Amino acid sequence: MKSPSLRNAYGEALVALGRKDDRVMALEADLGKSTQSVMFQTEFPDRYFQMGIAEQDMMSTAAGMALAGMIPFVHTFAIFATGRAYDQLRNSVCVPNLPVRICGSSAGLSDFGDGKTHQSVEDVALMRAIPNLTVICPADAIETTKMMEHMLDWPGPVYIRINRNDLPFVTPENEPYAIGKVSLLRQGRDVAIFAAGVMVSKALEAATTLEADGISARVINVSTIKPLDRDAVIRYAAGVNAIVTAEEHTLIGGLGSAVVEALRGVAHAPVEFVGVTDRFGTSAERYDILMERYGLTAEAIAAAAKTILRKNDK
Amino acid sequence: MAKPDEIRRIQRIACDLRANVIKMIGVGKVGHIGGSCSLAEIAAALYFSKMRIDPNDMKNKDRDRFLLSKGHTVPIQYAALIEMGVIPREHSSGLKTLEGNLQGHPDMKTPGMEAVTGSLGQGLSIGVGMALALRYKKSPARVYVAMGDGEIAEGQIWEAAMAAARYKLDSLTGIVDRNGFQATGATRDIFEIPNLVEKWRAFGWNALHVDGHDVAAVLNALDEAEATKGVPTVIVADTVKGKGVSFAENTSAFHNASLTQAQYDQALSEIAEAKRILQ
Numbered sequence: 001m002k003s004p005s006l007r008n009a010y011g012e013a014l015v016a017l018g019r020k021d022d023r024v025m026a027l028e029a030d031l032g033k034s035t036q037s038v039m040f041q042t043e044f045p046d047r048y049f050q051m052g053i054a055e056q057d058m059m060s061t062a063a064g065m066a067l068a069g070m071i072p073f074v075h076t077f078a079i080f081a082t083g084r085a086y087d088q089l090r091n092s093v094c095v096p097n098l099p100v101r102i103c104g105s106s107a108g109l110s111d112f113g114d115g116k117t118h119q120s121v122e123d124v125a126l127m128r129a130i131p132n133l134t135v136i137c138p139a140d141a142i143e144t145t146k147m148m149e150h151m152l153d154w155p156g157p158v159y160i161r162i163n164r165n166d167l168p169f170v171t172p173e174n175e176p177y178a179i180g181k182v183s184l185l186r187q188g189r190d191v192a193i194f195a196a197g198v199m200v201s202k203a204l205e206a207a208t209t210l211e212a213d214g215i216s217a218r219v220i221n222v223s224t225i226k227p228l229d230r231d232a233v234i235r236y237a238a239g240v241n242a243i244v245t246a247e248e249h250t251l252i253g254g255l256g257s258a259v260v261e262a263l264r265g266v267a268h269a270p271v272e273f274v275g276v277t278d279r280f281g282t283s284a285e286r287y288d289i290l291m292e293r294y295g296l297t298a299e300a301i302a303a304a305a306k307t308i309l310r311k312n313d314k
Numbered sequence: 315m316a317k318p319d320e321i322r323r324i325q326r327i328a329c330d331l332r333a334n335v336i337k338m339i340g341v342g343k344v345g346h347i348g349g350s351c352s353l354a355e356i357a358a359a360l361y362f363s364k365m366r367i368d369p370n371d372m373k374n375k376d377r378d379r380f381l382l383s384k385g386h387t388v389p390i391q392y393a394a395l396i397e398m399g400v401i402p403r404e405h406s407s408g409l410k411t412l413e414g415n416l417q418g419h420p421d422m423k424t425p426g427m428e429a430v431t432g433s434l435g436q437g438l439s440i441g442v443g444m445a446l447a448l449r450y451k452k453s454p455a456r457v458y459v460a461m462g463d464g465e466i467a468e469g470q471i472w473e474a475a476m477a478a479a480r481y482k483l484d485s486l487t488g489i490v491d492r493n494g495f496q497a498t499g500a501t502r503d504i505f506e507i508p509n510l511v512e513k514w515r516a517f518g519w520n521a522l523h524v525d526g527h528d529v530a531a532v533l534n535a536l537d538e539a540e541a542t543k544g545v546p547t548v549i550v551a552d553t554v555k556g557k558g559v560s561f562a563e564n565t566s567a568f569h570n571a572s573l574t575q576a577q578y579d580q581a582l583s584e585i586a587e588a589k590r591i592l593q
Contacts, residue, residue: 025447049446052480057473060436064443067429068451069375072443088470091433092440096422 002141004166007105009141011036013148014073018044021152023071027051027058034164035075035105059085062100063092071099071152077111078104078161079120082127089157090130097132097156107137108197108248109276109294110164112287119281125253127159128226135226136179137161139200140169143223146177154179161197163248165287168201171221180224182232188218191305192240192269194233196222196255198296199246199274205298206246210305217305225258233262237269242308246274246301248291270311272304316533320363322592324529327397328358329589332558334393336581338406338416339573345409347568350390352493352553353460355527360458361394364536369398372426376453379428379444383437383471384462384491385419386570392416392424400426435468437461438488442478445486456540460489464496467505472517478546479518487539488519488548491526493555495566514548526551558585 003009018024018040025047032038032050041048051058055076062072074081081104082089093100104123111118127135136158138144144162151158158179170185185200186207195203200221207217220236222228237243237259245256256273263271276294284290291297331354339345361367365378382391389409395401401415401424408414415424419432428444431437441459448455461471478486490510494501507513514521520542524531532551539547555569556562559581562571573581 025450046450049481051477052473054470054473054477056435056470057439057442057477060439060470061443061446061474061477063429063436064440064445065447066443067440068444068447068453070447070450087433088436088439091430092436095430 004141004169006138006141006144006163006167007034007036009144010103010148010162011039013145014040015043017148017151018047021071022047023069025049025065025070025072027062027072027074029053029055029058029076029080031076031105034077035103037073037075055080055085056088059088060092063096063098066098066100071101073101073103075103075105077118077120078107078123079118082120082123082159086126093157094130094132099155100157101151102157102159103162104159105162106164107161108163109281109290110198110287112284112290115283116280121250121276121281123161124225124249124255128253128258132156133226134158134179134224135161136224137197138223139197139221140167140171142169142173143171143177147179150179163198167198170201170204180227180229182220182222182224182229182236184218184236185221186217186219188216190215190240190309191217191242191244192220192237193217193244193246193301193305194220194222194255194259195246196225198248202296202298203246203301206301206305209298209302215305215309222255225255228258228262230262233259234266237263241269241312242305243269243271244274244301244304245271248296249275251275251277270308272308274300274304316530321529321533324355324358324363324533326589326592327362328354328529329558329585329592330397331358331390331393333582333585334396334406335389336559336573336578336585338389338392338409341575341578342572344570344572345389346386346570347559347562348495348556348566349384349387349462349491349493349569351557351559351562352526352555353387353390353491354557355529356460356489356491356532356551357390357394359529359532359536361398363533365458369400372400376455378456379458381429381431381437381441381457381459382420383431383459384434384465385432385437388420391420395426434465435470438471438474441486442474442481442483445483446481449485456485456487458487458489460491462496463490463492463494463501464504466490466507475514475517475519482544483546484543486546487536488546490548490550491553492550493553495555495564495569497566497569499566511550514550518545520545520547522547522549524549524551526553527557558588560584
């Protein structure tokens with residue numbers, strides 16, 4: 001059995017890419033253990049660059065490497081990659097559309113102990129707004145491994161949003177993966193749940209509890225948030241009586257917004273969002289209790305679906 | 315040491331670059347005149363003497379790279395690329411126009427441009443990344459990054475300075491165009507950075523101090539930078555903002571300004587006279 005750790009899967013996949021292609025380089029800002037890029041350091045010390053705690057410099061340095069023909073992978077916590085180094089990411093990397101891969105680790109609330117300064121509930125909104133940038137968010141270690149296999153050839157920059165913790169396996173091992181696609185994980189007639197990252201497993205749990213109440217829910221894993229597969233979102237949103245989105249992110253500008261943007265101009269069922277209301281994170285002793293406090297649970301997803309269905313009945 | 319003929323040739327090209335800048339900005343259109351003119355000798359020395367680049371093969375993987383971190387003065391870089399034939403001369407009328415080919419800051423779509431710069435403070439880091447990658451590929455290419463003396467208030471410059479020293483990037487040369495003025499006034503009044511040469515040395519760089527309009531001194535410093543091993547070199551170049559255009563010299567008034575027809579004519583005639591004296 002494979003490890004359920006996304007960062008281990010990421011680190012191993014990065015090493016595999018490094019073996020396959022010597023254009024792969026890794027940059028690090030003193031968080032190598034949190035991102036597991038340390039695995040790459042061990043095998044390819046001459047393609048690994050410790051840049052110190054200087055994320056802005058690291059981001060532009062990666063741009064320079066890409067301009068010289070390399071495929072650099074930048075590693076730091078999601079909030080620093082997208083917040084502190086935003087302007088460098090935007091101007092040095094995304095304007096010239098360079099093949100830089102930005103690994104934002106400890107995304108969402110997954111760095112539960114460190115609290116609001118190190119958690120990122122707004123990174124997807126920031127990254128989605130930058131032209132040229134692809135935004136992906138794996139739901140489990142299996143998907144993380146598959147995503148990484150596309151990192152040599154995918155054109156332009158990519159932001160990879162990685163959870164710090166072990167996540168349940170939810171994606172089928174032998175199904176092909178493609179950037180830019182959404183995937184149906186569970187069939188259902190009454191409700192469509194669009195989820196990303198850690199919330200995919202919670203959506204599947206919610207579908208099981210809804211089924212016990214006689215409600216049939218389909219679950220769609222949106223692991224590419226941008227470019228969003230609009231046709232598929234419209235297709236999977238059709239024919240149901242309720243649509244729920246679930247994300248470990250602020251409700252402003254993330255997956256929920258992206259799904260509703262995709263549904264613009266077409267008739268669709270009412271939509272409810274599950275995510276972080278307009279506030280920062282906080283410290284907690286465990287990930288699960290923090291997720292509960294912020295309403296990021298299977299129960300919340302099921303309740304959102306039922307609320308819409310009840311309203312429809314009236 | 316640079317030869318007298320070579321020095322004279324570069325001095326004359328610097329005049330041509332200034333004239334290109336003035337023609338590009340033209341009459342009644344706002345452009346970065348001051349910081350373009352202060353860099354003319356340095357740009358001429360790099361593009362027409364020091365750098366190993368072939369105008370017909372600007373994508374050669376081993377070409378030397380020039381990054382204009384102070385990207386707002388991109389007219390001087392366009393001027394050099396036009397003079398080399400990399401950018402067609404007729405494109406110069408398209409500066410900062412919707413349908414033109416010359417963006418207000420360096421853009422990869424323009425031939426000969428190496429990076430997107432101009433959000434200040436990022437060029438040196440990009441240069442560090444290029445130099446690291448080129449060294450890994452065992453390329454002999456050198457990387458030159460021009461910075462402004464106002465720009466280096468950006469903390470990222472000093473992050474990159476530390477990284478370049480830590481990685482012993484002797485293929486990287488920084489140039490600080492110390493023209494003493496920035497957008498809204500004299501640098502000493504806005505945000506003075508004292509002991510600049512000593513600061514770079516403290517950050518682990520070989521630091522040279524030259525008159526940035528003295529072509530011989532600039533060429534010699536560039537040669538010394540290349541000969542210096544194990545550390546990056548910075549050339550702190552004292553220059554005159556608006557150099558060569560008398561009414562634009564030593565003022566922030568022509569940092570980003572337009573010219574009247576009379577000013578335009580005067581600027582071109584002063585530059586032509588300066589070139590004539592060099593015959």
